[in-house]
Amino acid sequence: MEDTEETLAELVNSNFLKCSSCCHDYQNPRLLPCLHSLCEDCIQKLPRQITAPAENTKSSENIPNGEVLQQFSCPVCVSSISLPEEGGSMFQSNAFIQDLCILYKYKHDTDRQCDYCKFAGKTVDAVSLCLNCHDDMCGDCQEAHHKTKITRNHKVVPYEQIRNGLYDHDIREYQTLKCNEHENNSLTSFCTDCEMLNCPQCQTSQHGGHNIIDFENALPKYSKQIKGLIASIRTRLPSIQNYCQFLENYSENLEQTKQQLLTNTQTQADSLHSLIDECKNKLQQEITEACETEMDQAKEKLNNLQIASTSLHNNAHFLNRLMTHGKPEEILVMHREITTRLTQLIKMQLDGLTAKLKIGFIPGANTEQNVQTLFGKLSNDKVPIGKSESAQLSGGELKITSVLPNVKSTAEFLLSFDSEGTDENRDIWPTGMAVTKKDNIAIVDRDNKKIKIFDSVGKLLKEFTGQNDNKIGIPFDVTALENDSIAVTDYEKENVKVFTQDGNHVLTISGFFKHPRGITTNSKGEILVVDCRQQRITVHDPKSGNLIKTIEALDQKGNRILVDPFYIATTHEDNILVTDTAAPNIKVFNMEGRFIAEYGTYGIKEQQILQPFGICVDEYGYIFVADNQNHRIHLLNPDGKLNKFLLTKANSIWHPMAVGISKKGFFMVSEALGKVRLYKYL
CATH class of the missing domain: 3.30.40.10 (Zinc/RING finger domain, C3HC4 (zinc finger))
Incomplete structure (x- = not known):
């Protein structure tokens, strides 16, 4: 590193x-x-x-x-x-x-031909390169290139000097990225609203009214972020390397132990001669299998950690080179992937041993009465790894606070309905869902910019978009308040709007948000909003909308740990759960803002998530998480550990989005394109 x-x-x-x-x-x-x-x-x-x-x-x-x-x-x-x-x-x-x-x-390349002569059907060796046009030229075409009004000031350099390395930095300076949509245009600027590179034509057609800046001004923000993540990786590598050394030493000690025990058993066998040969062979087989199985496990974990270490080294070398020699647009065009990968690596859990093999040989008395007793037996057990050895594997956990009811082995499907409204002109995209005190279901249809109210069996009762100054821009999530009104996040208007279920506007909370997404309430009825642009959580009074507190979501070193937060929920103890799609995992905070724990890493296996979306908590503390790309619902115990996959593709779940618990205790989930499903899970 x-x-x-x-x-x-x-x-x-x-x-x-x-x-x-x-x-x-x-x-x-x-x-x-x-x-x-x-x-x-x-x-x-x-x-x-x-x-x-x-x-x-x-x-x-x-x-x-x-x-x-x-x-x-x-x-x-x-x-x-x-x-x-x-x-x-x-x-x-x-x-x-x-x-x-x-x-x-x-x-x-030693056989480059003149690009202009090719048009005339001739093959002539190129002697120079135009850095402006990126064209190869022979001597005659180079001379003509310098005589035209348009190209006379172009920088043309000889290949002889290029091959000697005299123009490396000049060539890099003239290299540009091309627009994927407008092939003849170079990417020239950066849109901070969309976080995208664009060409002049893109600015006009797709980024009208957006904040457009040049690469040099856009780079510092992302450069600082990437360098900070690189620094975090540096602090992560020594712990992995130390654990690799521990596993190497452990394997060596196991080999020495195995050899010593084999020697001891052979000595005992020689003293008992043929009477105990059969017992000797049996116990030696047990020794070999126990030790070699343990060594195989240790070597496998060592190999995995070495691979992870190599991966971190490779990532670091690539990023160091990118930050040293990369052009701003080259860094910016990859910043999302870089940020996502580095965040995953920083939070990566070490797959180490939880116990060591403790094995020994206890010789028996040299009599002929009982061969098993005479020869001795193995003490073959696992002992927990000491705190000093496993400190790198420790992590925060939540506390189980209640006795949990049993979950059905297979969730029982109750009903489903399509969250269609009237006069739809776009596909339904149900990003938010909440249950009111009357057990009505409020659905946010983001793409049709509507709030839809259904009864408990899926009958459409009301739909509205707001009016005049209170008209909804692009809604995302919804929560039910104690007075049975509903609060909706609107990330286009950068505010939260409160409506009655009849669509009458009650309150607008603004001035605190840049891109509000998930919304929920706590045990006091306070409104909590997660802002993905500002990577923080704000808490508001439900009656006035006044700011009660801001939770900056920092780790112990003061670094922001939310990367791309989507949804939010609270437990009965008012701990705050946030799904973070870029990490990707679930992060847990208390109401004071202290980071408590997290669940999930990137992948498709158990304890892994590809894209965590909606999250909710039932009255017993069970936590439900929608894994959009894995097509499944994670059911977690209150301590944050995986209980089971409640629903998967085998249950017809497809791209789950928002989740919720009905007043009758049934689990609800919305899917991409508008399907809402209800299940009995207890």
Whole structure:
């Protein structure tokens, strides 16, 4: 993790530009979510595991083409990567490596031909390169290039000097990224509202009225964020390396123990001769199997940690090089993937041992009465790893505060309904859901910009959009208040609006938000709102909307730990649960704002989440989390540990979004495109 001292020339001529899969120069390098890069063709050639939707389910019929889950393992870090059937096209190009590959070709290709002579049907060796046009030219075309009014001031440099490395930085300076939508345009600026690079045509057609700034002014914010994450990785690496050393030493000690015990048993066997040969062989087999099984486990964990360490090293080297030699737009175009990956690595849990094998040999008395007693037996047990050895594996946990009722082995489906309103002109996108005191169901239809009220069996009672100054812009989430009115977050208008269930406006809370998403209430009836732009939580008086407190969501070092928060819920103890889709996990805070615990890492296995969306808590403290991309509902115990997957694709669940508990104690979930389902789970 040390900062690189290599020059640009050294970097270009190093193995940094070699694909780790094919070991050749990168061809159209693609950036994977784990921040390793592969050639696009190499991605297509990697072995894949395909998971199809559950058969004979209505939800599978609604899955768009390309949503069949395909996975492959990164050849560098063995991370599981998911992609649609289109393969590498889902991964963005690694602009940094691509431009360095172009520079490498300029310096090493010896058979470059004049681009202009090609148009005349001639093949002439190129002697120079126009940095403005990126065209190869022969001597005659170079001379003509300098005589035209448009190109006379272009910077043309000889290939002889390029190959000697005299123009590396000049070539880098003239390299630009092209717009994917407008191929002839270069990306020239950055939209801070959309966090996207754009060309002049994009500014006009897609970013009208947005805050547009140049790359140099946009870079500091993301550069600081990435450098901070790199610094966090630096603090993470020593603990992994120390644990790798512990596992190596443990394996060596096991080998020594095994050899010593085998020697002791052989000595005992020799004293008892053939009478105890059978017993000796049996116990030696037990010793070998116990020790070697333990060694295999330790070596497997060691190998996994070494792979993780290598991955962190590779990520760090890539990012150090990117921050040292990358252009602003190259950094900015990858900032989301970088931030997501680094956050995952920082929060990565070490897969270490929870107990060590304690094995010994207890010799028996040298008599002939009982062969088993004579020969002795093994003391074969597991002992907990000491606190000093397992400190790196410890983490905060919530406390179970009640006796929990049993959960059904299979959730019982009760009913479903489509949350359709009237005069819909777009697909239904039910991002928010809440249950009122009368057991009515309030649904936020984000894309149709409506609030819809249904009764407990799915009959539409009312729909509204607000009026005049209180008209809803882009709503996201909803919560029911103690007076049975509902509060809705509106991230276009940057406020929270309170309505009666008849659609009458009661209150607007504004001035505190930049991009409000999730909303909920606590035991006092106070309104809690999570702001994804400001990465914080605010608490408001439900009657006046006045700010009661701001929870900055910081760790012990004062760093913000919310990356891309979506939904929020509270427990009976008023602990705050926030789903964070970029981490991705669930983060837990108390009402004083102290970070308590977290659940979930990136993936498809148990305790893993691809995209956590809605979250809610029932009266017993059970926690329900919608995993949108894994098509399943996590049921967690009040201590934050996984109880089971309550619902999966096998139960016809498809892209779950918002979740809730009805007044009758039934679990509810909304799905992409508008389906709402109710289940009995206790």
